[in-house]
């Protein structure tokens with residue numbers, strides 16, 4: 275795609291005739307569209323199941339409020355996939371590709387950072403529940419969490435809105451990139467938003483690590499108490515299992531769960547956030563990069579983005595089908611199977 279573009283925003287971009295700089299390779303036009311199509315079908319069915327469960331459950335806990343927000347974000351994300359598929363596979367008209375740059379890609383990133391923020395809030399909530407298992411909630415606290423959720427959506431939406439408004443240049447050729455459609459202010463804002471999103475991501479990552487470290491420590495203490503007294507402890511997450519499993523089995527399982535969550539978060543999200551920095555620079559300071567380097571950063575961004583997408587868009591379903599999650603509890607109660615509280 276890049277080979278024929280004429281971008282006034284990239285004065286150093288003189289190598290358009292070089293076909294090795296084209297974005298249109300088999301990875302972008304065939305492999306990723308096929309994978310995103312599968313993800314669309316999977317995401318649609320699993321998220322529909324999550325909606326079926328969540329919107330029957332009253333928002334009686336902070337956890338449920340946060341998960342409902344993640345489900346809404348996941349659904350919006352899933353609906354952006356068909357546009358990305360059509361655009362990347364070059365089956366879309368110019369108008370549709372402009373729509374992807376202006377709206378659907380912005381919604382994709384917006385909902386991604388909304389999910390990340392709620393994922394952080396869920397970690398804080400789990401930490402609070404583990405450290406203070408007897409501190410319940412009340413109507414006022416639930417109302418605060420709903421207000422906080424609304425504020426997160428509004429603030430991030432306001433942050434991303436200029437990315438829509440300032441993507442208003444008419445493409446100068448059939449072959450254009452999203453950054454070609456941006457005004458000067460639009461490119462500047464695109465960079466600002468990406469910096470803010472980096473801060474959000476790394477802050478949440480630190481929060482998640484701190485929370486899960488505290489949770490692990492507290493659960494170890496509780497299991498040691500169970501072991502020494504041979505009585506049920508104060509584990510709020512899984513009392514019925516804690517009483518039926520041997521302490522060392524529970525400990526191993528707990529470790530596995532904690533490291534699974536942290537591991538997935540690291541492996542899926544960290545590579546994209548490293549790759550995003552040079553790619554954003556290549557979009558806004560094109561003169562500093564030759565076309566091959568820009569292409570390399572684009573491919574790195576697309577690959578790492580695909581790597582994180584399945585985890586992120588299916589995260590609410592993962593949470594709801596975990597043994598103590600609402601979907602499992604609901605299905606198991608229908609089937610009269612005892613589950614962890």
Ligand SMILES: Nc1ncnc2c1ncn2[C@@H]1O[C@H](COP(=O)(O)OP(=O)(O)O)[C@@H](O)[C@H]1O
Nearest residue numbers: 375379380383384434437451452464467468471
């Ligand atoms: N973190 C973000 N938050 C909101 N919008 C974003 C973010 N990153 C990129 N965008 C917007 O999404 C659209 C596509 O961006 P990008 O993925 O960088 O371009 P490309 O598809 O050419 O690689 C652009 O309008 C851009 O401003």
